[in-house]
Amino acid sequence: MTTEREIAMPERTILLNPGPVVIDRRVRDALALPDMCHREPEFSELMTRVRDKLTLVCGGDISYTSVVFTGSGTAALEATISSVVPDSGKLLILSNGHYGERLQKIARIHKLNHATIDAGWAAPLELSKIDAYLRDHNDVTLIAMVHHETSTGMLNPVHQVGEVASRYGCSLIVDAISSLAGEILDIRGDSIDWCVGTANKCIEGVPGVSFVCAPRKKLDELASIPARTMYLSIYSQYAAEDRDKAPPFTPAVQTFFALDTALDLLLDEGVGARCKRYRNLALQARAGLEKIGLRLLLPPELRSNTLTAIYLPPGMDYRTLHDELRRFGFVIYAGQDTLKQKAFRIANMGQITTAEMDAFLSAMEQTLAKSSAARVQSR
Ligand SMILES: *Cc1c(COP(=O)(O)O)cnc(C)c1O
Numbered sequence: 001m002t003t004e005r006e007i008a009m010p011e012r013t014i015l016l017n018p019g020p021v022v023i024d025r026r027v028r029d030a031l032a033l034p035d036m037c038h039r040e041p042e043f044s045e046l047m048t049r050v051r052d053k054l055t056l057v058c059g060g061d062i063s064y065t066s067v068v069f070t071g072s073g074t075a076a077l078e079a080t081i082s083s084v085v086p087d088s089g090k091l092l093i094l095s096n097g098h099y100g101e102r103l104q105k106i107a108r109i110h111k112l113n114h115a116t117i118d119a120g121w122a123a124p125l126e127l128s129k130i131d132a133y134l135r136d137h138n139d140v141t142l143i144a145m146v147h148h149e150t151s152t153g154m155l156n157p158v159h160q161v162g163e164v165a166s167r168y169g170c171s172l173i174v175d176a177i178s179s180l181a182g183e184i185l186d187i188r189g190d191s192i193d194w195c196v197g198t199a200n201k202c203i204e205g206v207p208g209v210s211f212v213c214a215p216r217k218k219l220d221e222l223a224s225i226p227a228r229t230m231y232l233s234i235y236s237q238y239a240a241e242d243r244d245k246a247p248p249f250t251p252a253v254q255t256f257f258a259l260d261t262a263l264d265l266l267l268d269e270g271v272g273a274r275c276k277r278y279r280n281l282a283l284q285a286r287a288g289l290e291k292i293g294l295r296l297l298l299p300p301e302l303r304s305n306t307l308t309a310i311y312l313p314p315g316m317d318y319r320t321l322h323d324e325l326r327r328f329g330f331v332i333y334a335g336q337d338t339l340k341q342k343a344f345r346i347a348n349m350g351q352i353t354t355a356e357m358d359a360f361l362s363a364m365e366q367t368l369a370k371s372s373a374a375r376v377q378s379r
């Protein structure tokens with residue numbers, strides 16, 4: 001058992017939410033670089049550098065490139081889904097949580113021809129069902145899925161879905177927003193055509209830039225699909241960034257500075273090494289939480305490297321737990337939708353040390369001990 005005296009509480013606020021994350025000081029310092037006009041060569045170079053590094057992180061070679069957007073992850077996601085499904089095509093959405101539902105919402109808003117296989121919250125996607133659906137519906141041309149379903153902490157089998165998609169000649173759109181740089185993902189090896197990510201989760205940048213990485217050939221083919229939105233059109237964004245070497249609209253310039261630095265730090269650390277660092281932190285957190293007596297939502301084989309959903313301790317509501325832990329300097333995250341009353345989440349993305357994770361576990365233990373003492377007293 002650990003006590004308050006043995007473990008030092010952190011000096012800084014530790015974000016255990018799935019982005020924005022605790023960032024490296026060098027990333028924060030990059031925000032204060034000198035003012036820059038986005039139509040000058042310096043910005044062209046910065047943007048191109050960032051696009052190239054993002055492609056590298058996704059595992060793309062020179063036949064791939066990335067298109068960057070100013071906006072949170074959902075901006076690049078909506079841009080992708082609304083840009084790549086032609087009127088003659090049909091999108092199959094695989095859903096098993098909040099972010100799968102978001103894919104459906106986007107498809108509905110843009111009136112895309114689509115269907116959904118909904119496994120239900122926290123239920124694994126079944127490959128045999130996907131295969132059977134594609135066998136019976138040969139009008140499906142694209143599949144969309146979430147790699148890491150952040151609402152439950154479940155890692156979905158992107159490689160296997162990629163194999164099925166290839167077998168049926170379908171393109172694959174992957175929401176890799178919370179998995180890229182936190183889970184092993186290889187745009188080529190996993191047969192992904194559209195890989196969507198964001199700056200402020202496992203890449204450890206600041207919020208404001210999101211992106212999609214894709215084969216150039218697929219990007220060029222978008223010329224034949226009329227834009228459904230003006231601002232979030234992948235093709236026009238790609239044409240401006242690639243041909244004119246300038247974004248069509250004012251970008252979040254300072255966020256690009258920070259992202260450039262965050263990508264250097266990521267590539268220095270190595271994507272594989274970062275995944276392993278996160279994995280170890282998650283294992284440390286899970287072992288500690290279970291030792292205190294908390295129960296985790298998912299069985300071990302379905303858990304991601306970066307997020308753990310935990311049942312709320314009996315007799316304690318989320319707000320109380322959140323506020324108590326906040327006093328120790330830790331920000332935890334609520335359950336979403338159907339899990340709101342039942343579970344909470346902690347993420348371990350970002351610059352969190354093992355000592356800080358130990359301090360969190362100690363804060364949790366003290367919070368639970370205090371609440372059960374309070375319950376005993378009030379009997
Ligand atoms: C965070 C996240 C998003 C995007 O959220 P934004 O708030 O728009 O950045 C989308 N999908 C998944 C799986 C996520 O974790």
